[in-house]
Amino acid sequence: MTDLRIVGGELVPPAGGRRHLLSVADLTREDLERLLSTARSFARSQERETKKLPTLRGRLVVNLFYESSTRTASSFELAAKRLSADTLTVKSSGSSVDKGESLKDTTLTLSAYDPDVIVIRHPEAGAAELVSRHTGAHVVNAGDGKHQHPTQALLDLYTMCEAFGRLDGLRVAIVGDVLHSRVARSLVQALDLVGAESILVGPPTLVPTGLAPVSHDIAAIRDADVVYVLRMQRERMLAGANFVPSLREYSDLWGITPARLRDGQRVMHPGPMNRGVEIESSVADSRASLVVDQVRAGLVVRMAVLYDLLTAGPVALEAEVGVA
Amino acid sequence: MLVGREGHDDVVVRGARVLDPLEGVDATIDVRIDGGVIAQLGQDLDTNEHRVVDGAGLTLVPAFVDPHVHLRTPGREDEETIESGTAAAAAGGYCAILAMPNTDPVLDDADALRGLRARAAREAHVPVGFFAAITKGQAGEELTELGTLAGAGAVGFTDDGRPVTAAGVMRRALQYNAITGRPLAVHCEEPTLTRGGHAHGGAVAAELGIGGWPSLGESLIVARDLELAAETRQPVHLMHLSARESVDHLRRAHANAVRATGEVTPHHLCLTDEAVRSLDPNLKMNPPLRTDDDRTALIEALRDGTIGAVATDHAPHSAEEKDAPFEAAPFGVIGLETAFPALYTYLVEPGVLTLETVLERMSAGPAAIFGLERPRIAVGARANLTLLDLAGSWRVEREELRSRSRNSWLLGKRLLGRVALTIAGGRVAFS
Numbered sequence: 014m015t016d017l018r019i020v021g022g023e024l025v026p027p028a029g030g031r032r033h034l035l036s037v038a039d040l041t042r043e044d045l046e047r048l049l050s051t052a053r054s055f056a057r058s059q060e061r062e063t064k065k066l067p068t069l070r071g072r073l074v075v076n077l078f079y080e081s082s083t084r085t086a087s088s089f090e091l092a093a094k095r096l097s098a099d100t101l102t103v104k105s106s107g108s109s110v111d112k113g114e115s116l117k118d119t120t121l122t123l124s125a126y127d128p129d130v131i132v133i134r135h136p137e138a139g140a141a142e143l144v145s146r147h148t149g150a151h152v153v154n155a156g157d158g159k160h161q162h163p164t165q166a167l168l169d170l171y172t173m174c175e176a177f178g179r180l181d182g183l184r185v186a187i188v189g190d191v192l193h194s195r196v197a198r199s200l201v202q203a204l205d206l207v208g209a210e211s212i213l214v215g216p217p218t219l220v221p222t223g224l225a226p227v228s229h230d231i232a233a234i235r236d237a238d239v240v241y242v243l244r245m246q247r248e249r250m251l252a253g254a255n256f257v258p259s260l261r262e263y264s265d266l267w268g269i270t271p272a273r274l275r276d277g278q279r280v281m282h283p284g285p286m287n288r289g290v291e292i293e294s295s296v297a298d299s300r301a302s303l304v305v306d307q308v309r310a311g312l313v314v315r316m317a318v319l320y321d322l323l324t325a326g327p328v329a330l331e332a333e334v335g336v337a
Numbered sequence: 338m339l340v341g342r343e344g345h346d347d348v349v350v351r352g353a354r355v356l357d358p359l360e361g362v363d364a365t366i367d368v369r370i371d372g373g374v375i376a377q378l379g380q381d382l383d384t385n386e387h388r389v390v391d392g393a394g395l396t397l398v399p400a401f402v403d404p405h406v407h408l409r410t411p412g413r414e415d416e417e418t419i420e421s422g423t424a425a426a427a428a429g430g431y432c433a434i435l436a437m438p439n440t441d442p443v444l445d446d447a448d449a450l451r452g453l454r455a456r457a458a459r460e461a462h463v464p465v466g467f468f469a470a471i472t473k474g475q476a477g478e479e480l481t482e483l484g485t486l487a488g489a490g491a492v493g494f495t496d497d498g499r500p501v502t503a504a505g506v507m508r509r510a511l512q513y514n515a516i517t518g519r520p521l522a523v524h525c526e527e528p529t530l531t532r533g534g535h536a537h538g539g540a541v542a543a544e545l546g547i548g549g550w551p552s553l554g555e556s557l558i559v560a561r562d563l564e565l566a567a568e569t570r571q572p573v574h575l576m577h578l579s580a581r582e583s584v585d586h587l588r589r590a591h592a593n594a595v596r597a598t599g600e601v602t603p604h605h606l607c608l609t610d611e612a613v614r615s616l617d618p619n620l621k622m623n624p625p626l627r628t629d630d631d632r633t634a635l636i637e638a639l640r641d642g643t644i645g646a647v648a649t650d651h652a653p654h655s656a657e658e659k660d661a662p663f664e665a666a667p668f669g670v671i672g673l674e675t676a677f678p679a680l681y682t683y684l685v686e687p688g689v690l691t692l693e694t695v696l697e698r699m700s701a702g703p704a705a706i707f708g709l710e711r712p713r714i715a716v717g718a719r720a721n722l723t724l725l726d727l728a729g730s731w732r733v734e735r736e737e738l739r740s741r742s743r744n745s746w747l748l749g750k751r752l753l754g755r756v757a758l759t760i761a762g763g764r765v766a767f768s
Contacts, residue, residue, distance in 0.1 A: 117660050138547050139616040139663025158664050159546035198546045221543040
């Protein structure tokens with residue numbers, strides 16, 4: 014993770030330098046491996062009866078959500094609580110955002126409480142970057158437009174690593190609407206960072222070139238260890254959008270069915286799923302599915318991210334958590 | 338057609354390198370200006386009661402002409418006024434600027450134009466020409482009263498900020514505009530290809546997940562409007578070109594004797610879409626920054642004259658609006674105060690373009706395209722002069738900009754080449 018970036022030479026980083034998690038591009042392989050290892054320690058702590066750790070007592074984590082979210086919002090909140098931090102959740106509806114307050118002003122307002130971390134989800138690319146320019150807190154990007162969703166990539170890597178025991182050389186087919194997916198963008202970068210391979214599969218109108226190898230034929234998933242299914246967003250399917258002629262045709266050509274999978278392949282989905290569209294129900298509920306594991310991983314990975322930003326690193330963890 | 342504050346100064350510029358290649362002048366001499374007119378060139382001229390400017394070590398050149406400026410008046414005087422915009426122009430070495438009509442309301446009637454010209458006569462530090470809209474409200478449907486507007490002093494016509502989407506309307510505008518003889522300038526953008534676009538539709542935008550604004554969104558309309566210009570046998574001016582394909586179309590049209598001209602901005606000449614990775618809203622422009630291949634094509638076209646003018650597309654935006662997530666921020670950057678230093682620093686100093694080419698494309702080039710008096714250094718010519726300190730290095734500081742807005746892509750950057758003095762229309766506008 015990089016130090017605070019200086020845009021236009023205006024901002025002087027606070028003493029010590031604030032670290033943010035804005036993009037997978039901010040991470041080195043060492044950062045990534047350290048975060049996954051910290052997450053594993055937290056996973057063991059979560060097997061105990063008392064799940065709450067005192068690690069971040071007295072710290073404040075603000076969750077600022079401009080888009081609806083179940084998984085990401087709840088897991089960030091629970092992650093902070095399991096580490097004994099105070100949490101404050103602000104949603105765009107029912108707040109000053111409804112009254113037209115700008116993201117900059119909302120950031121300044123919330124920063125007056127001296128939060129240690131601001132977690133931001135926003136429909137426009139560059140939102141997390143903007144927040145980082147106007148706060149002294151560490152900023153975690155929980156999704157900005159179609160740009161980045163780095164903690165999702167981390168939890169996906171964590172899940173794959175638990176399932177296969179390795180990441181290096183793993184083959185991942187990412188299927189569906191890559192064009193509009195921040196999840197896919199972050200995941201491709203993260204897989205690249207750890208030496209895994211990705212291939213993008215889907216309709217020509219929804220799969221951009223230049224990110225990773227591309228195939229428009231669903232048969233291309235056959236060599237993959239992991240079939241990572243993206244959500245077909247309803248708004249892309251409105252008549253006249255013309256990304257695909259119909260949902261029915263999409264399901265016929267690119268939907269994940271039992272017949273299209275081979276033994277040993279595992280299936281992942283960032284949620285929420287459209288059962289019967291991009292993924293058949295029987296696949297989603299099968300033993301091949303890692304969807305629930307992903308949600309579980311979301312909690313410990315976000316604990317690791319908060320911990321990593323706010324403390325010295327993994328050594329202190331061993332002492333404090335006692336999970337060596 | 339240009340209007341600004343009245344006034345004529347008596348000045349002697351002593352011992353500068355006086356450079357006007359089109360007049361065959363390149364010598365270290367004095368220049369005496371009597372009542373706003375160049376009276377004498379030579380060694381050790383009498384100064385009389387004149388204001389004396391020491392030009393030793395500096396370079397005196399024909400002042401610049403900017404054919405593409407947003408003065409935001411009327412409607413957004415918080416972002417720029419005629420007074421502040423022309424002060425910025427004077428500080429940038431400009432002796433004339435042309436203002437876009439996409440104000441609020443849109444400049445599409447003659448009374449409003451007369452009102453603006455009256456204000457400019459009181460406030461403008463350098464002479465201003467006002468474009469009027471091609472279509473009413475820039476809605477792309479009904480033509481404005483082109484003849485009446487020309488009679489009231491419109492310098493030309495454009496719907497800048499928006500394309501004339503319908504080919505039939507554009508064709509009628511070209512045909513009818515023959516009666517005015519004033520330039521018709523077009524913003525080339527095919528909206529169904531650029532909707533949702535915030536950066537060049539290429540590898541960087543795909544990687545960042547930012548909506549793409551592809552080169553084709555520009556070049557398709559460039560090709561169309563060149564075809565229309567050929568068919569109607571009328572001239573057309575293509576604004577702020579950004580894509581290699583557009584340049585190729587323009588070069589082919591010139592080969593076929595189509596009367597077409599083009600302009601390019603300093604930011605498209607100096608930057609590529611790699612800069613967008615910072616997600617700094619001051620790197621968001623319309624058209625967007627493109628690839629190094631496009632940038633190379635634009636530089637080549639400026640060098641060989643396919644593109645005849647540098648235009649800043651000076652587009653002030655308030656801090657409130659620009660300080661937003663990249664995708665939410667409005668398009669546009671300011672450029673009047675940094676145009677020459679940016680080109681000098683990034684293109685002339687490294688040897689990409691000659692000083693002579695840059696000076697011509699910032700002055701005589703745009704003047705010729707828009708039918709304006711050519712700034713020149715010759716006895717009897719009105720004084721439109723800029724004194725440059727080519728060795729002077731300075732940092733672009735937001736507090737020191739004269740524009741009311743601060744949305745520069747150069748904030749905090751160190752540039753080479755400083756404007757020391759601007760004489761515009763015979764009057765000292767900046768020193």
